[in-house]
Amino acid sequence: MVVVLFGVSILMFGILMTFSPERRAAAFVKSPQQVKEIPKLVKKYGLDQPFYIQYVRWIKEISHGNFGYSTVAASPTLDAIKRYLPVTVEMNLFSLPIIIILGIWLGTIAGIHRDTFIDHITRIAAIIGWSLPTFLFALILLMFFYSQFQLFPPGVISDHIDDFISNHPEQFIQYTGMYTIDGILNWNFAVVWDALMHLVLPVVTQVTVVIAILVRVMRSSMLEEISKDYVITARAKGVDEHTINHKHVKKNALLPAITVAGWLIALSIEGSVAVEFIFNRAGLGLLLVSAATQLDIPVVLAISVFLGLIYVVVNLIVDVLYAVIDPRIRLN
Amino acid sequence: MTKILDIKDLVTNFYTYEGVVKALNKVSFQVEHGSTFGLVGESGCGKSVTVRSIMQIVQSPGLVESGKIFFSHSNDAYDNSIDLLKQSENFMQSIRGNEISMIFQEPNSALNPIMSIGQQIAESYIFHQKKEIIEKILKIGNEENIFPRVSVNNILKPLYKLANFNPESFFLKLLKKVPILKYWDKAILRTAIAKSVELLGLLGIPNPERIVAQFPHNLSGGMKQRVVIAIALASNPVLLIADEATSNLDVTVQAQILDLLNDLKKRDIISSILLITHDLGVVAETCDRVGVMYAGNLCEVGEVRQIFKNPKHPYTKALLGSVPKAKQTDILKSIAGNVPDLVNPPSGCRFHPRCENAMEKCKQNFPDISKVDKGHFVACYLYLN
Amino acid sequence: MKTKTEHPKIKEFKYTLYRIFRNPSAIIGVVLLFIFITIAVLAPYIAPPKFKHRPYMMPHNGYSMTPQPPGEGRIFGTTSGQYDIFYGAVWGTRTAFRIGIIVVLSAFVIGAVFGIVAGYYGGLVDEIIMRLVDVFFAIPFTILAMSFVVAFGRGLNSIVIALILVVWRRYARVMRAGVLSVRDQDYILAAKSMGVSDIKIMLRHVFPNAVYPVMVIAFMDAGSIVITAAFLSFIGLGAPIGYADWGQMLAMARNYIVGPAGEPLKYWYTIFFPGTFMILFVLAWNLFGDAIRDAFDPKLRRK
Secondary structure (H helix, E strand, C coil): CHHHHHHHHHHHHHHHCCCCHHHHHHHHCCCHHHHHHHHHHHHHCCCCCCHHHHHHHHHHHHHCCCCCEECCCCEEHHHHHHHHHHHHHHHHHHHHHHHHHHHHHHHHHHHHCCCCHHHHHHHHHHHHHHHCCHHHHHHHHHHHHHHHCCCCCCCCCCHHHHHHHHHCCCCCCCCCCCHHHHHHHCCCHHHHHHHHHHHHHHHHHHHHHHHHHHHHHHHHHHHHHHCCHHHHHHHHHCCCHHHHHHHHHHHHHHHHHHCCHHHHHHHHHHHHHHHHHHHCCCCHHHHHHHHHHCCCHHHHHHHHHHHHHHHHHHHHHHHHHHHHHCCCCCCC | CCEEEEEEEEEEEEEECCEEEEEEEEEEEEEECCCEEEEECCCCCCHHHHHHHHHCCCCCCEEEEEEEEEECCCCCCCCCCEEHHHCCHHHHHHHECCCEEEECCCHHHHCCCCCCHHHHHHHHHHHHCHHHHHHHHCCCCCCCCCCCCCCCCHHHHHHHHHHHHCCCCHHHHHHCCCCCHHHHHHHHHHHHHHHHHHHHHHCCCCCHHHHHCCCHHHCCHHHHHHHHHHHHHCCCCCEEEEECCCCCCCHHHHHHHHHHHHHHHHCCCCCEEEEEECCHHHHHHHCCEEEEEECCEEEEEEEHHHHHHCCCCHHHHHHHHHCCCCCCCCCCCCCCCCCCCCCCCCCCCCCHHHCCCCCHHHHHCCCCCEEEECCEEECCHHHCC | CCCCCCCHHHHHHHHHHHHHHCCHHHHHHHHHHHHHHHHHHCHHHHCCCCCCCCCCECCECCCCCCCECCECCECCCEECCCEEHHHHHHHHHHHHHHHHHHHHHHHHHHHHHHHHHHHHHCHHHHHHHHHHHHHHHCCCHHHHHHHHHHHHCCCHHHHHHHHHHHHHHHHHHHHHHHHHHHHCCHHHHHHHHCCCCHHHHHHHHHHHHHCHHHHHHHHHHHHHHHHHHHHHHHCCCCCCCCECCHHHHHHHCHHHCCCCCCCCCCCHHHHHHHHHHHHHHHHHHHHHHHHHHHHHCCCCCCC
8 A cells, every 4th residue: 555655656746747847846945935046946956857866855855744835825835735624624524424325325225126216216316416517517506506596605604704703713713624513612503504504515516426326336236135045045034025125135235335435535535626616615626726727736746645645544444344344354 | 634735736937038937837736744745856847936936935027827825834623724825925924934944055145144143043033933032031921932031131121021012112113223222122132042052052063152153154065054944943934945955065964964854853843844856866865755847847746655666757757767877887868858948838748849658639738637546646648547 | 849049149139239228218328329429420510610620619700708698690609709609519529529439448448458467467467557556546537637637738638648547547447357257267268278379368258258347437438538528628727718628618608607696697508508518418428338237237137
């Protein structure tokens, strides 16, 4: 797994090598003043030197937490990421549980009632969700619910609440940077409600687009398990259909579905990019898009490495989860 | 004297893409109380379909079209048999695993891979004998209650009293959905598993306490088949149906399982057995009566000794003739032709294309059953007077 | 008694068709695809190009920024800059097919080669290739594509190359999985023991048997790739303004999503037409791919 992480960093670094040395100097800059001294930096940091030397140097910088300076965010990259992270985390915190619970439920009933009306509707709905371009769906939702009906505004929080929080730090302590959680912790439910209102459309968008995969995998997993022999044994035991479906088949069907968990999280994060862009939420996705369009390399590099790290961690957790649930894999 | 099973004119069809497979063509036979009945025939002749039709677990696209299946629970003076085909699914669920049990061919996949052995056997107890278990926990009811005593936290006792009073209680059903509280009835599971340990011991399985906590992939094929038998016997069925139960096992293990079945019958743990097999040797060893099937028809029925010594139906004769003898030195005899396609089966008697004694009327209609000896019946025009 | 039977291959094919088309969604998918193919092929006749040698540049009458609603001479209306939406939608179909097919085919070839080699030879070769694939998988699809486009510079060609470099990773994995399940079969062993060369085995035996899941994914990707390309164009990393590409047309409409107060959906047509074309296009591929998957799934065929 560590190898993968290194591989990711090499890949991203390699991409960046396609830029001119001047552009790349931005990765070594720590403050606004230094931005003006780029030609000197090029010489100083040997940005015209071979790939591997620069790579090693970059790794050294990273280990000190120095990801360079972000022109888009006007601050050191790491700080920028820390600032924009909570918004993304908050949104996924709401979307992922919904995706998982709803997806498993829909996939199960589609599998049990195979080839019936419920099955077809569920599958078609899932496919339509999967076919929708995330950004387009977000746009349409925004057009209807906000423009037309004035519900569920874009952004993260309303202006008046934002002012309140900025001007009265003693009355509202920002523990996590996530408005919903902080609101609960501060026992200020006006904030929570406002944040939730702003979350509705983004979460709906994400869930709709991502859920299709889970439904499909769960369904096919159910279908595969339902035709297995132990189901016939259970039926011959006199167990009723409902117990067979939910206790025997579903538990076995969940195992392959777990392997998709990593993919789900990746999709969710990816969806965040389009969703944050359309709904104007100041999260990592928005930061990334700005960085990409304005060629802010340190940010692109840092976010990619960060995502690579998440990927490795998530896969590890999924492996452990799999071992916990499937008795066949447990260490004897 | 009633029969435990009396099957009349059973017709089962499968509606597939290629056409309607006429799997069973008016199959009729009877099984006596306390006997072992063997159903023999080649692969695909309909033996499995027959027993699955009895249990009504025929897989789609199969459908039991017509016929009567009379099941009589005990050998009473009056006729207490009921037609299974007329009963509801709920009734059948109470019969399955409880009065009639079935064990299958492939022990390796017959068990749920993520449930422990104990849990799988216990499931049968919990489904069919929950009331007795609860009574035992509450120390009320029958003295003959077979379940071992298991301790229960006093706080939970009222819940058990409620379950005893009203098994369909809405409150308890609701409780089952709440995360931690839904384990209030753990004592029931523990009782059932303790009983399973006893049962496994009865079946001659060593270290049953250890086995109960293990999973199917920890056990060997023969062990798994024994567990499957244990599951089948948990609720004291009167009829055990064994669908090719030994076909996938080593010869030595096969012998052990057959001995076990015979032993269980001798000890009166099982009353009657319906054994499906393609192996005539197994029939000779374990069965009292045997029925020979071909392409969805029952050709001949009779006592094992009679069938083996005095086979009447041409197919039975050919079948017995094709079994290689120990001292045989000439070419092995086989039956000419192929097993027919059941979407378009041969008209009349389905064996006529391969029969040496085929006559014109064999192609017209299926022959009526004629009695050739005491308890010995054949469906063949050769013996129809 | 011999009944007349047809050649097994024909029978299997017919059965496969039956399985695909007993699903109503599959029929919808195929019909939609057919419509789109027709539009793409007949584009020069449905929407005659203004500039003969640059048919992908949308014609525009005037330079006004405000979009005009559908009307005389403008079937779908015009978007900001007075580009004709109908023209863009029709020729955008061609662009969509081009992007989808080029990316999928190229990525398929690359991914299949890596996948077969990794799966067939195993060992160190497998490890190296799979680690490489893992590295590419570590970053979500759109984000990785974005990174590549940042490096290559904006434009449709960059998007195509970037997408190929991302999409191949999945084909490699699925191909390898298929190869692994086929590799240890007896007929492979038989071929090897007869001295058949590795390459021949891989091409004639391994590939045809392992390729079905990859095919299914490839079909569905043809649609979803267009989505990512559209998004990249939407944020400004794609085709230049005025190019007949659905994503690019949506980018032009960015400022007109919300209309003036009281008429919030005034410029609905700037989003509706390109958007609908896009959604239906992707839907068609997805429905068809889904139906194919169900039809070929060995566990679901013939009970």
